[in-house]
Amino acid sequence: SGSEEKATSADELKTGLSKDEISNEAFKDLFPLQYDSYKKNDRMEDTKYSGSVKRSKFDHDKEPYLPVLFNGYGFATEYNEDRGHIYANEDVRAIARITDKSIGSCLTCKSTAVPHMIEEMGDDYWGGSFNEDIWPKAEAMGHSPIGCSDCHDPQTMDLRITRPSFIKAMESQGIDMSNPTKNDMRNYVCGQCHVEYYFAADNGEVTFPWANGFKPEDMYEYYETTAKEQGFEKDWIHNVSGTPMLKAQHPDYETHIEGPHGQAGVTCSDCHMPYDRVEGGKKKISSHWWTSPLKTMDQSCATCHSNRDLDDLKERVLNIQDTHMEALHKAEDISITSHYYVNKMITSGVSEAKIKEAQEHIRKGQWFWDIVAAESAAGFHNPQGAMDSLRVSIEESNAAINLAIEELTKKGVNLEEVKTEIEKVKKAVYDEKDNFKKKEKAINSYFPAQQPAPKK
Amino acid sequence: SGSEEKATSADELKTGLSKDEISNEAFKDLFPLQYDSYKKNDRMEDTKYSGSVKRSKFDHDKEPYLPVLFNGYGFATEYNEDRGHIYANEDVRAIARITDKSIGSCLTCKSTAVPHMIEEMGDDYWGGSFNEDIWPKAEAMGHSPIGCSDCHDPQTMDLRITRPSFIKAMESQGIDMSNPTKNDMRNYVCGQCHVEYYFAADNGEVTFPWANGFKPEDMYEYYETTAKEQGFEKDWIHNVSGTPMLKAQHPDYETHIEGPHGQAGVTCSDCHMPYDRVEGGKKKISSHWWTSPLKTMDQSCATCHSNRDLDDLKERVLNIQDTHMEALHKAEDISITSHYYVNKMITSGVSEAKIKEAQEHIRKGQWFWDIVAAESAAGFHNPQGAMDSLRVSIEESNAAINLAIEELTKKGVNLEEVKTEIEKVKKAVYDEKDNFKKKEKAINSYFPAQQPAPKK
């Protein structure tokens, strides 16, 4: 009852910061607790399937055959486990996927300077040269890696969406974005970046393929219709099978929304930003250490699952992940086979029409496992949904293989030999110790490249 | 503290019934509330995917192609949706799967007379003639369909296990059965019957294939090793592909135990026998109306999920089931294709060795979808696990198809024609209105029977 006296008119509270503030450090003195919590994002510690150590995804205990599967694309050169928000700028700078052809759009989810640049530059931001214009400009503006101003209004600290791509995409699905609830915002701030995207064909704008829905099949349909109509057909041509491919990226938001937690109204922030008592217990804040919730289960899970033994619950998560990863590896393996079979179709002189038909299945088959592999929770964000996607992937890769078997047999190709050669080439990739060179081992004289050598 | 005075020694409480009582009616006056609740099992009402109406599983909205998939076996003749416990005797009597060759084992999960018959007759019970000896004997004993004595000791009403197959199977997996908890018993009483089983080769004994674990892959391994070593190789020879097949049956227990609820310690009785207020709210009992919990969500789910809106929760169940059923139908369809392709291999004179290799994949492919189709909750008992099993099924059926394509192409067979014929034969099965005749339509002059006509 004494609380009324303390009440202040919320509308009048202001931080005193400029509305254009983009430096994390400017928030430090005002919000030392959140700032300290944010600083924990520099910690590096792994969990069984995820974690925060900068490690190659090509390592033997991760997905060693990715250099085959992404052959001919930057993701076959360097692809790492993601880590703390604090490293976003450092990592985007260092990655070999950035070349002189890279565009501004690549900075979109890494730097606090982006919203202002979009405002100032309009479409020139998206298509601008990353190395020559965009990055130097962001540095000059004094940007931070993913920071307070990306999610908060610097003057009121209200949560806000700073990446227009998200709003456009939600509206494309008919979702009203004019008056989100507090709960919605606890998903939306993450949905700005942890999503599947592509660069629009005309201006390079970061675009989310959501008009038909969030499921893998909905996004695939979008790519086959709307995206194609608008001139976007592929991310690259596969170097083994010559297929025009799509690359899937981190659909954490889409996967979570369709999963058991998302459907129950649980948000990203509930698990990844649980309430945390700091300053020796005196104060309670939202944790700003975005990492694996398996490191903070007491805060992240026990609030809702108060009647569960936490060791049991962790065990359950690991079971889900084990089942998931085994199936993922299987789907990847069948996808690999489909690429090499089609390579053999090409070199054996099978008709264009049949090759094209097989490539369509390859493209689809890879999409349905990649959208699962690219998601970050090893299946936990939607166990049944992810498995369903792998099921479709296997069907499609197999459809390509079926076609190849028929045509190759007609041409008198010895399939036993093809199988042996596939095992050999896989082994060469696996055994190569230098992760950067693995991609070269995916191609050899038996399975020659189907794409001009990747441009530098 | 007054409770000590009231306390009576439970050990001395007795119903006054004979320890051998097997008639439900004998319990009626002592436990009128539970008896009345039991009587509700005669109700017939369907849910979207399950329900209690006696309907053929071959109906168009269920699984219309089962007569192809089980061709040559009794399950292609008549296979119905299950319904209340009260109908168990009536239904086992009426089903066309019972022939003069059927053995006593078929009564094991239907009648309260069974425990005594096992005690009296030993192995002669399992292998006895169902029509000539076992059924008449049960009637003479005054048996009930699944009744009180199947789960309760008639004198103390303690829960008990009356089917020795369950104890043997649990022990084969190294589980200590000497001192089950009350929670365990709430699963175990159901696990006596709602499980996968086969008839042992030597004496026809009902046996559960659990020595390696409860997952589909564990049971499959058991069938390929232990069961074969003990002389059990198959349930029947498939009439389309000539494959030695396994038939999976209602693995509700196994599926639930490996699923999210089972792993969290939730039991069958928690959902299917929730506490229920009777006599105008005055008294509480465990519901003895075993049916779809979607009809009683308020009691079955709301206590644990008190923080969920029940309509949302039901929606969620239906979403899980929709995703599941779509994938199941797909896996069945690929399995059908594999049967017909191998039929064509046989009629095209492909080598025995190749045919046998393909048949092994067919057998495995069918097992991994059938164990999912035979489970009763349309995926709800373990959404991720069921999907994983379908994934394996699709891989295996496809392995058979791959082999067939190669061999048929070598023989110069026109695969387009085979595909067209498969569509035709499927349509003939689908269009046949008499469910009993569907199986005949699965075979024609293009795809001739691979098994001597089913014996009467």
Add this chain to the structure above:
Amino acid sequence: MLKKLLGIDKKMLLFIGVFAGIIVSVVTVKTLAYTDSPEFCSSCHIMTEVHDSFSDSNHAGLACGDCHLPHDTVVNKYTYKAKAGMTHVYFNTLGEAKIPKVLHATEGSHEVINENCISCHENTLQNVSHDAKDSCSSCHQAVPHGKGFKTEDYFKPPKPGELLENKGGTMNNG
């Protein structure tokens, strides 16, 4: 530090007094009843959420102590209470550094609470054997806290400026 001690509100002083009092056994029945009550317990900031969820439950008519203190014997109740009470005071003054990040009932609490469920609901339990699981809350997960794991507030648009007002940082942190 001095400022901080003076800052302790009146209820906290009463709390300290009362528990000191219990130890020397010179308190009135009325004071004791007060220290079981929702008003008293929720006078601690840290108890706000559990109080809110409790007030919204079917058990809102009870006192916190009805569940959280043992009732088998009077001596037991007050010994436990003094111990628990002193623990709370300790945590809120000198022992702040040791307050857990998230409050969960301790194992001891769980046992006490479970006994209390059983003793109030004896009738229901006699009527139907109701002890299939380790504790009542294995099934009755949300009795009495946590019904709707999110308050209605989450499902409304955020109030402008509320993050500044409510939590964290140097702004009006309470």
